[in-house]
Amino acid sequence: MLLGVGPASRAAGRKPGKRPNIIFIMADDLGYADLSCYGRREYRTAALDALAASGVRFTQGYANSPVCSATRTALMTGRYQYRLPVGLEEPVGQRPGMGLPPSHPTLPSLLREVGYQTALVGKWHLGRLPDYGPLQSGYDHFWGMREGSVDYFTHNAFGNRPDLWDGDTPANQKGYLTDLLGQKSIDMVRQMSSSGKPFFLSLHFNAPHWPWEGPGDEGEAKRLSSKPTGILHYDGGSLKTYGEIVMAMDRQIGRLMKALEQLRIADDTIVVFTSDNGGERFSDTWPFKGIKTELLEGGIRVPFIVRWPGVAKPKSVSEQVIMTMDFVPTLLSAAGGRMHPDYPADGIDLRAVIAGAAPSARKIHFRYKHMAQEAHRDGDWKYLKIRDNTFLFNVVADPQERANLKARHPDVFARMVAAHRAWDVTMLPIDQRSFTHGYEGSELADHFEGD
Known part of the structure; x- marks a missing residue:
């Protein structure tokens, strides 16, 4: 395309x-x-x-x-x-x-x-x-x-x-x-x-x-x-x-x-x-x-x-x-x-x-086995999951991903989760055994509070 x-x-x-x-x-x-x-x-x-x-x-x-x-x-x-x-x-x-x-x-x-x-x-x-x-x-x-x-x-x-x-x-x-x-x-x-x-x-x-x-x-x-x-x-x-x-x-x-x-x-x-x-x-x-x-x-x-x-x-x-x-x-x-x-x-x-054409809305997806992470961006919205913690961010208005908006916009959250699930089943399943090392200095823990 x-x-x-x-x-x-x-x-x-x-x-x-x-x-x-x-x-x-x-x-x-x-x-x-x-x-x-x-x-x-x-x-x-x-x-x-x-x-x-x-x-x-x-x-x-x-x-x-x-x-x-x-x-x-x-x-x-x-x-x-x-x-x-x-x-x-x-x-x-x-x-x-x-x-x-x-x-x-x-x-x-x-x-x-x-x-x-x-x-x-x-x-x-x-x-x-x-x-x-x-x-x-x-x-x-x-x-x-x-x-x-x-x-x-x-x-x-x-x-x-x-x-x-x-x-x-x-x-x-x-x-x-x-x-x-x-x-x-x-x-x-x-x-x-x-x-x-x-x-x-x-x-x-x-x-x-x-x-x-x-x-x-x-x-x-x-x-x-x-x-x-x-x-x-x-x-x-x-x-x-x-x-x-x-x-x-x-x-x-x-x-x-x-x-x-x-x-x-x-x-x-x-x-x-x-x-x-x-x-x-x-x-x-x-x-x-x-x-x-x-x-x-x-x-x-x-x-x-x-x-x-x-x-x-x-x-x-x-x-x-x-x-x-x-x-x-x-x-x-x-x-x-x-x-x-x-x-x-x-x-x-x-x-x-x-060549200079105006931006268009885009849907993209991510997964990563470490801490069972997944993400989906659709326009300005981003769904993020870290272990059992889930989030909805507007990453244009809130690039630091601090304001979890899933309760304010439950319809958007549900739509994005469903879209990511539909995409995910078209990919190979993640083999959790293939991740063999951690990473120091992680900031993921900051996002576990209050969810």
Whole structure:
């Protein structure tokens, strides 16, 4: 479905008939207000601010999930992650035989079918070799990490296992991981742009995910590597360190954008930036409450920036409700591709909205096994359930989700609960056993009082 009508039909700022290159950049655990263009005050994100100034910034964008692998499943498939067993898992890899099925159509595989070169630089986290991997799911090239979190200096995952790959071969390269990913993305763009064929690059940073190591914190990495678990980092970090991690990512994005200009392909390239879920302990999620693993707005509301020359008006802001999975049908449409008929999109085509169409009401759904959470947004209304506690919020008037309106509006509450139940039965049932860890710093307890 194409949301809105009108200016989406305008050609991008490139030669007639030429299909756009596409770069999709995803941060890891970045909070809604962690960019200065979204309100962060402690540091500046100059490159991402400039990216927002060159296109459209969304203020009501949602990650498909409050955790990593589930959102990445939605990004790959364009569908609710709950349609696949891998989408119910967090963390992926704890049980054997779990991953994104190579037979499932994906954004890169569908783009490859219409002539695109495809590459992933950065984080995969959708299943382990030999059965699962980027090269098995539509990417021509892969350089990065397979697990959920990796040390910025040693490049080791949990248990001090090396986790840096060049294709399906272990890589051995020294350096701060954010800088390495930035350089590899530039190298990949130079390589693919030289062929004359359009390209799709996924640049998935591990920043600002823990361990809390800025570019000058190699000593902290050595300390962590002396422990059997390695990267677990419950006693580290600060606002200053967090800012250094985010700004390091911002610098690499700036370098990549400069490379597009030098290659004279900036006007031929769509660039999208977002996060896989809400922020962690040092994030700024204002004006929302909640963090990663929570269906409060702070756990799922994330930045979305789209630079689309000739389509997205510079310095524009949209209040359209969007989700991660929407970018699969959107980018496929831009490239002249389409969803596989056996796997229709749950996401919507955002081209008209990106081009400036007025926002339209949207119905979206969430579930998460931790604390039996579920949520449903319909227009300005949001139904939320945490264990046996239920709520009705107007998240536009009350973004901090403090005024429970279910007694004042019992008809709205009943309607939204019924709608969510009807949707829920169309998805795979949640396996409660697949959640293997908790999360410290939760704000969910604040919502148990008085219900």
